[in-house]
Amino acid sequence: MALELRSIHKHFGAVRANDGVTLEVQEGELHGVLGENGAGKSTLMKVISGFIEADSGEVHLHGERLALQSPDDAIKAGIGMLHQDPLVFLPLTVLDNFLLGSPGSFRLNRRAGEQALREAADRYGFSFDPGALAQTLTVGERQQLEIARLLWLGARVLILDEPTTGISAAQREKLFEILNRLAEDGMIVLFVSHKLEEIEQLCHRATVMQRGKVVGHVDAPFSSDQLVEMMFGDVVVSEGRPDAALGSTVLELDAVTVSERLTTVEELSLHVAAGEVLGLAGLEGSGQRTFLQACAGLLKPKAGTIRLGDVDLTGRRYRNFLDAGVHYLPAGRLEEGLVAGMSIAEHFELTSGNASFFVDWNGAEAAATRDIEHHFIKGTKESVAESLSGGNQQRLLLAMMPDDVRLLLMEHPTRGLDIESADWVWTQLLARRESGTAIVFASADLDELLRYSDRIAVFFSGNVLRIVDAGTTTPDELGFLIGGKESVP
Template identity: 45%
Template sequence: MRITVEHLTKRFGSVLANNRLTISFAAGQIHGVLGENGAGKSTLMKLLSGYMQPDEGQILFDGVPSRLCGPADALKAGVGMVHQEPLDVPAFSVLENLLCAAPRGVFSSRRAAQTALLELAERLGFAVDPAARLDQLTIGQRQQIEIMRLLLCGAQVLILDEPTTGITAAQTRALFAALRQIAAEGRTILFVSHKLEEVAELCDTVTVLRNGEVVPPGQLPMPQPQEYLLALMFGDAGASSAVYRPLPAITAPPVWELRQVTVRSGSLQIHDLNHTFAAGRIIGLAGLDGSGQQVLLRLLAGQITPERGQVLVNGRDLTGAGSLAFRQAGIEYLPADRLHDGMIGAFSLTDHFALLQRNGMIVDRRSAEELARQAIADYQIKATPITPIAALSGGNQQRAMLALVPPNARGILAEQPTRGLDVASARAIWGRLQARRDAGCCVVFASPDLDEIMEYSDEVIVCFAGRIGPPMPRALLSSGRLAELIGGVGFEALVEAV
């Protein structure tokens, strides 16, 4: 199905997210959509999938103008979107999510739905348990389930917003193979990504957005030089590179100490954790999905109570004290799912600061707005103090969430801190996290991106099948060695050597 947009415009207050866009996406092809955070990519995709309505212009499917009043209208027209933040019911199982989202008549029975789900999962190379609850799955697994749900509900146009974020290299290869087959069958695929290597490998054409406009007008056939695409996306901003800064000597006491800790989350149990997390360090957690990284982060945030052992924060035993006590001790958790777990989408940055700054029942709105203005300036957030968080791009949401971390935080736990961010935004976030480290904070982060682990970690901890390895200085690791350990090669010897 061919998609055409003509003079499509969308405003959020004074912010012009899409400015008279005119683009056409041919059927039977994979189209890349590039642009820095805030360039208008997500807004355009939400307009095409019915989650938003344009202020001006029109959308045509196979030359016929269409008015989409919601996602159900879009899916009925054959358009489905996989968002950066999964849209599902966490308390439901995989199969229940499929059944409650499917239009009436798509599946003749529960058994038919399960059979179709398993057949598609095998085709895409995804491992799926129809009975598994969504809240027990990783972000990457939930994104995969959304892809399958849309295809099973008849999507002829598949919009994917950063679909490879949080999934393994093997899953990415399987997904790409499936997308090529889907396009060959005549469907249209819009692939939004910040990973230029993926766009070069997968896409037939590319459209670049900057400041809500297409630059240059029209589509570009692939391949294109990476330097040219970066120049279109960022101008001169894409040319800089991150610089690793030497670490100061450690003089402060450790932020966390784990003593003989055993912890369980769902079916995953981690035994006998004895780890120390030093102040003034960035510690990367590397491993395949579900290997224990998220469990460790939630343990360090006080969100999980260990079955035995002690968790010390700044020398105090806070075992089982709960996340509020951990926050009062200076521990902040930045989840991967920004809108579901990190912030309130309908609230503005001013609202969030008001909640954090309140004194009992008293809220100082003027002070909160001033803090929001300062955060917008300091973190270069493309928003106003009263813009709802849900209206921001992924990169601006991440900057806003980091801006809410108190300046005296002792420990920051970040789950995929640059998930869905473009190159410039990711570097900006890491510049802020490195500044926190240099001020004496301990930053512990998990990422599926080995390049990110290698570039920004001072120490690396490998998680494998529910086992947590010892901290290793990044300077002693190579990318190849880290990949081997994540796959279990040499992991046993590493643990036994401690």
């Protein structure tokens, strides 16, 4: 009697998100699913919970093959998923949320619902008032509400995707207590996380994924060493980075506190010199983006100062940061960089710096054709941004960058790119660095971080755990730091 996955395949275009995943979880087992960002954990969980359909493969529950085409199919089969952001309707009461999606006739049975909610609350120690508005609950309590709802709907398998993001330590303990009790009652719990210590503390067994494949299964007690090695694989650090002479300080942060939604970066002090490359390591949402946005002038710090060269830019507008030579290239190339529906020529003209009232379209198109050739973009001047591949979008973004950038802030410079484009991107970036641009980039790719950075700042839950010298650190050390462990045991 168990949940069984057999050879699950799921492709998105050329990306193999799940490439033959096979997994078995017994009743009453707390099963961890571990892996870096992009390892395919979330895709797998969405397949099991019916949010996406697998290309091939089978899901069996208690010996019965399931046909999962929608979340509704999954919940009817007894599989419930607790999302990273709990699916709670904030303006509704706790009870109304609980009753949403409940099976049965058209008429709601509020009394039965309320009783079921109270029973679940007593049994598992949930702490909320059915009449309260959902918006008054903490994130942890919203999770409890969602769990109670899934139980009432008959869930026998509970999937939790990164459930500890944005909840306090106390709430986390409470959640773990509840999960343990559920497992004692025979529930199958799949716990997705990239935090080593949580898996170690909670799970009976864990599956490690990498690049869409299962690397292996491990039983408790776990060895951190082994888990790290399985997560990151053998990172081969290739030839040394070209050393560039560092210039004067370009970016200087002094005790900066800045927050954005669930992430707060506290009292961060840091400086980057001209010609230096600073890599930002850490799991997604650990504060790298918050930090970059503060440096770009998009988030105002609550405390501390940000200086660019000699200029204090604390609290100034984005425009002032741009004028001071800051350039920010976020991860969403098509969402926060390019404009879907506009052509390459239009993009070049938008960022050309020309100021004439009328646009000289003949000149602009000729210039665009030249730039397209010069940057090896596969497309024509009429190609719209969304028709370009990821690599060509990145080439276009770099080609649009002004010449006099002093500080380049970048997220995932080569995510999703083929090797040729990735190499080209770094050739461009290193050339910029030669001419004195300071580069700060966030990446989930240890190889990229180690190969191109001078120093690497490792973020963990909002803070810089440590800044290491890329020349002397090891992939293992980085892996441990990323997982929140200060030292290699």
